[in-house]
Amino acid sequence: MTYCVAVKLNAGLVFLSDSRTNAGLDQISTFRKMIVYEKPGERFMCLLSAGNLSISQSVREILQVEQVKDVDGGEPITIWNAKSMFDAARVLGSAVRHVYERDGESLKRAGVEFNVSMIFGGQIQGEGMRLFQVYSAGNFIEATAETPFFQIGESKYGKPVLDRVITPDTPLNEAAKCVLVSMDSTLKSNLSVGLPLDLAVYEVDQLQSDKITCIDDNNPYFRMVHNTWGQKLREVFDSIEHPTWxxxxxxxxxxxxxxxxxxxxxxxxxxxxxx
Amino acid sequence: MTYCVAVKLNAGLVFLSDSRTNAGLDQISTFRKMIVYEKPGERFMCLLSAGNLSISQSVREILQVEQVKDVDGGEPITIWNAKSMFDAARVLGSAVRHVYERDGESLKRAGVEFNVSMIFGGQIQGEGMRLFQVYSAGNFIEATAETPFFQIGESKYGKPVLDRVITPDTPLNEAAKCVLVSMDSTLKSNLSVGLPLDLAVYEVDQLQSDKITCIDDNNPYFRMVHNTWGQKLREVFDSIEHPTWxxxxxxxxxxxxxxxxxxxxxxxxxxxxxx
Incomplete structure (x- = not known):
């Protein structure tokens, strides 16, 4: 399993992913699920992936060279020359479909679902930030002010805090804290989600980011969040009066x-x- | 969908269920999912059900007259004469199997899974309290000190707070508060779980309960929990320092x-x- 979450705010974008992959309960490994595509000053893009690892790895590999036709008959569009994030998401969708064409039939024969889901967001010079969720069929949806975050994988445990906190006006650092709390709840309740985490924070119009970090067991901030959240949640719980009959x-x-x-x-x- | 939760404590048992049933998103109705079987001074049993409503209603109907053979050749065992909760759970499992025998094939032909899950707990004179989760096959498992609660239906949103609060030593009223908070988180994140709620609190060795109530939108305590929890959670969140880079x-x-x-x-x- 996996848990990835990304948030689109007025102030920027926040991406967080875990790194646990399992094939059954007895085969657990660590694979990073975040990848950043950056050409400083021109484009910043971040991709998070969940689902079948062989599919998502293939998609990431192909994405580097994937091209889609320009409707105006110009140069084929890649993630490195796309003029909009929408076009870049089309390239990603096309990469997913290429993997399906290559592997789909064989996976079906083996009784394995073609299961991959991705979050893809960023900013390209001349355009605002955009955030997409891409499905197994290569189709995608875009985050809006009403729905400013996407989750993939084991999303339920960590959703309540996002529902309560995130709005487009949330500051970047607060959103970073929020996704870490969301991840902490998920880690606590589901063994198939695990450290280390990858966190990327992108500030609007920077077209690059140096706020990309890997968080493991020893990370003091994450440990503080983990301990404080658990303890204070308990204090809040205790402070609410008991029911009386x-x-x-x-x-x-x-x-x-x-x-x-x-x-x-x-x-x-x-x-x-x-x- | 459904959300039901039950907790076994040293001090007693707590049961909580929602009442929303849906067949698709455009057909939503209200059905109570809790039923209490009580012979004051002799036995108190509470049943919560999730899954296909036609199955769970049939099980509840049949359970009233279901019998299983006594291995010692005595009178057939029913939920009303069972000497232990284990035997009563066997009667429930048998009722599930009878419904399967009656409806299983036809449901399969219609492409409908035989899907039902139940929580069944209580106390019979001469025995301690016991709590079971019963599956579609009529088999069941029992709660222990290490795993003192069961959830059925949409269980994930509401699990983190149970994980953090519930131990066998938790007092009854605190556990009642905890399951209500757990339900509140579920209601907030999943449309297919809805009010009114049924809450039953059983105190050990009472062999009856008058703490059984239906909670709707206007219930002042649940409204207080809902408002306070949301607001204080937000305060706790704000009180944790932001990450710095x-x-x-x-x-x-x-x-x-x-x-x-x-x-x-x-x-x-x-x-x-x-x-």
Whole structure:
């Protein structure tokens, strides 16, 4: 399994990926799932991948040389000359389809689903930042102000904190902290997601980034987040008052041992208190 | 979808279920997923169900009259005369198998999986409390001190807080609060889980419970939990310091636009700070 998340903010982009790959529970390895394509001052692009590792590795390999036709009859478009992130995402989609053409049938015969999903975002000179989620069919969707983040892989454990915190106005460092908390919750609840993490933070209009780092067990900031979040969450939990019962009920099917098949419904009210 | 959770503590048992059922996204209804079987002073049992509604409703119907053979040749065992929760769980498993015998083939022909999962717990006079999770095949597992809670349905969003809070020593009211927080996170992130909720709290050795209630939108305690948890979580998040960057990096594959296919790896260190 995998957990990757990327956020598009007014202030920039944040990407985070774990590095655990497993084929069954007894074969666990470490593979990095983030790759950055950068031509400083001209383009910055970051790709996160989940799904079948042989597919995503092939896509990454092919992406370097993949071309799509320019509709205006110009030079074929690659990720290195694309004039927009939309075109770059088309190139990525095309790379996915090439891998499908090569491997799809054989995988199907072996009973293996053609399963890959990717997050691809960045900025190309002359255009705003853009963030895409790319599917197994090579099609893709784009993040908007209403939905400013994408997750791939084991996304559920880490979604609540993103839902609560992330808006387009969130500052970059706050979003970096948020994705790390999101990852921390996922690490705690799912063994198939593991350290080290790769984190990339891109500031709008910089067209390059030096805020790219690998976070392992010994990283003091991540350890602090991990410990503080767990402890303070507990404090918050303790600070909320316990429920109290005042004997009031509402309707619930309660079967007593009297005549069978006759649900006895106790009716009451719960005006003032929950319980 | 559904979310149900039950916890076994030294102090008692806590059960919580939502009530949303959907067949596709355009057919959403409300069905209660909790049912309590009680003979005050002799037995208290609570059943939560998830999965295909036609199956779980049939199981609940059949369970009232289901019997399994007593190995000692005595009177057939029902949930109302079982001497142990283990035997009562066997009766439930048998009811699941009867529904499978009746409906399994036809469902398969229609391309519908025989999908049902249940949580069943309680106490029968002369025995300690027990909590089981029952699967589609009618087999079941029992909660232990190491794994004191079971979840069925949409379990992931609400698992982190359970992982952090619940131990066998957790007091009953604290566990009730915890499952409500767990449900709140699930409601926030998954549309297919919805109010009203059914909550049942059973105190050890009481062999009955009057702490059974239905919680809707207007319930003041649940509204308080919902608002306070969201707000305080945000305060905790804000109180954790943001990451700072000191220009140190670790290894990340960074592809520049030079000769293609040559990943440029920037090596650095991250001794003092994350980033």
């Amino acid at each position: 005042d004997g009031a009920h509402t309707e619930v099917p309660l079967l007593c041992s009297g005549p069978r098949n006759q649900p006895l419904k106790k009716i009451g009210n719960a005006k003032e208190k929950l319980i | 000191d220009g140190a990096h670790t290894e990340v594959p960074l592809l520049c636009s030079g000769p293609r296919n040559q990943p440029l790896k920037k090596i650095g260190n991250a001794k003092e700070k994350l980033i």
